[in-house]
Amino acid sequence: VQLQAFGGGLVQAGGSLRLSCAASGGTFNNYAMGWFRQAPGKERECIAAISRSGRSAYYADSLKGRFAISRDNAKGPLYLQMNSLKPEDTADYYCAARTSGLASLYYINGYDYPYWGQGTQVTVSS
DSSP states (O other), X not given: OEEEEEOXXXXXXXXXXXXXEEEESSOGGGEEEEEEEEOTTSOOEXXXXXXXXXXXXXXXXXXXXTEEEEEOTTTOOEEEEEOSOOGGGOEEEEEEEEEOSSTTOOOOOGGXXXXXXXXXXXXXXX
């Protein structure tokens, strides 16, 4: 499966962005998905993950209440709604996918994902 993330950009602190991840070359609802980010000088971190059914989701503790992951299994995109953005949210954001035998499982370790999008940059100004 090929993934393409888009929707990043420059936003002021307190603003919102919605990232999308389009998938092609595979059956979208066969894949558990995740959003990762990597800020300059920092390690990549999983910020949200969702099961292939869409009924189970994970959020990094620091992001709960501000970000929301969702997926449209009928049309294909994976989304990340980001609200109340802070300068520390500035990073490159990546979507990732892996097949999953169980519809309710999500994965938060980057090594669990063989498929990655190219990343979209989010810059939050203070």
